[in-house]
Amino acid sequence: MASFYSNSKMDVDHSRSARGADEDAVRGMYEDAPYPDLGSDLKALDLYLDPIRADLSKRDGIKFLDVGCGTGHVLVGVAKSHPQWDCYGIDLSKASLDVAAELSKMHGAKVKIERGSYLDPLPFDHQFDVISAMGTIHHCADPLAAMRNLRKHLRDDGYLLLHLYGLRCDREKFDIKEALSILEPDLRAHQARFNFYSGLMDHTRRRWAKRLALTMPGDAIGAVRAAWRNFKRRRRNVSWSPSFRERYDRISAPWIDHFCHPCERAYEVPQVQELVETSGFEVVRMLAQGRENKKLIPREWADRYDELDDWEKWRLSELLAAGGGSFAMILRKTR
Ligand SMILES: C[S@@+](CC[C@H](N)C(=O)[O-])C[C@H]1O[C@@H](n2cnc3c(N)ncnc32)[C@H](O)[C@@H]1O
Structure with missing residues (x-):
């Protein structure tokens, strides 16, 4: 049976006030402790961008948006390595965005930053070729609503790059966190x-x-x-x-x-499938947790294995692997 970690209030009572409580708690945490900090390394997202570079290279005037951009290490990393792209970021936390503004100045990277929630209509009057959501959807009050909203702001041939916590990587962390919460x-x-x-x-x-x-x-x-x-x-x-x-x-x-995070979730393959499909996306490439690893499959299973769909294969790789990591996925809109 797949399991799921969540300490979101919204996941328990689905009300507007629970959603507000989650969002206030997340904003409060990142106002006190912006993360990562100014000295951290930039992240250029090569893992995600390399498989779609050939397609992106055919386009002019690429518009890139990093949602939950926090202190800007992804946004500035991408803007610096793609100076010809228009790069935008949005985040809840002013303290984080102040760091992002300083970081972009330090690196001479041109980025446009907005403060707000990606659960609300986004303050941009165009759609994007690429939207990245790194380490953030699992912290937002309502991941499904967030994905549906991002879908509206993505071009029909656009890509959503998604990083989500994998439960199998972080189980021990949540056990320690629960023990601390008892005390x-x-x-x-x-x-x-x-x-x-x-x-x-x-x-x-x-x-x-x-x-x-x-x-x-x-x-x-x-x-x-x-x-x-x-x-x-x-x-x-x-x-x-x-x-x-x-x-x-x-x-x-x-x-x-x-x-001490007040709102976070960690997923296994079946919950990721539900989130991705219910929000109107499909997987172009699975890059980390769950990625198909044929070495884990016994030769005796080969015929039956070939009949399985991708999600079943990804789940088998998750079940049979020792340990685990986070999910890193390239998604596109279902047609
Ligand atoms: C762990 S940080 C990740 C920062 C950055 N994406 C990175 O990978 O370095 C998570 C960020 O998501 C932001 N966030 C969470 N929910 C949000 C929402 N609904 N709208 C905008 N930002 C949100 C938080 O404010 C926080 O800065």
Whole structure:
């Protein structure tokens, strides 16, 4: 049975006031803790744009919109590497957009930024060739309404680039978050929650030796590389977006984002299918979690496997893989 994590109020009572409460809580969190911060690396979205570059290169005057652009690391990254595109961003949080404005100045990138919710009609009088929604739809009060609204603002031949939390990647994080909430339910009581978090990390540290002994050589090499990258970033005083598995020794925007977020969801393939199809989209390319991995399929299943549809194949890859990640998808409107 597929499962789903959500602490959204709207997912429980579907009322306008619950939607308002979710949106206020999300706005409040990012006003206090814009994320990622100014020093983080830009994100040019090559993973998503490479498969559609050939098509985009045939178009003139490309209009790109990053929704939930936050501090602008995607928006400025894309604008800097595509100076000929018109790049727009929208976000709820003024504090985040102030960082985005500074970031675009630092990089000499031309972007147009609006403050608002992408659950409301967007303040743009044209449709877009590409809309990206990175790490944001799972935080908004109503993901389905958001996707339907974005669909209206996308050209019929446009692309929606979507990054969504995968439950299989973040299960352990939500377990820790729930444990902290039993001890201190107020998500804004950062210091009290951080004290409980630190106690837990000290308590479980000794298990690392055991985990290391059980780690596959390939994963171990990946972990060493990531640790080295992060070590160099720290020495250069450059921040990044650390995973929840980092040991945090102080309260920071990423720690708050991981362990005190007031509205977030994490998906498995069946819920992603429902969200994508109900909002009138189809998948052009599945780039991460769920992506078809034929190596996981026993030879004895081959004939039956070939009869399955894409969603069933993606779900099988999710079920049979060890661990998991986030969803990264290129979508287009269903015809
Ligand atoms: C984790 S940040 C991601 C920022 C950026 N997309 C990135 O990948 O670096 C999530 C952002 O989504 C924004 N957000 C959530 N719901 C929104 C909504 N309904 N309208 C506009 N922005 C929203 C938040 O304000 C926050 O800045």
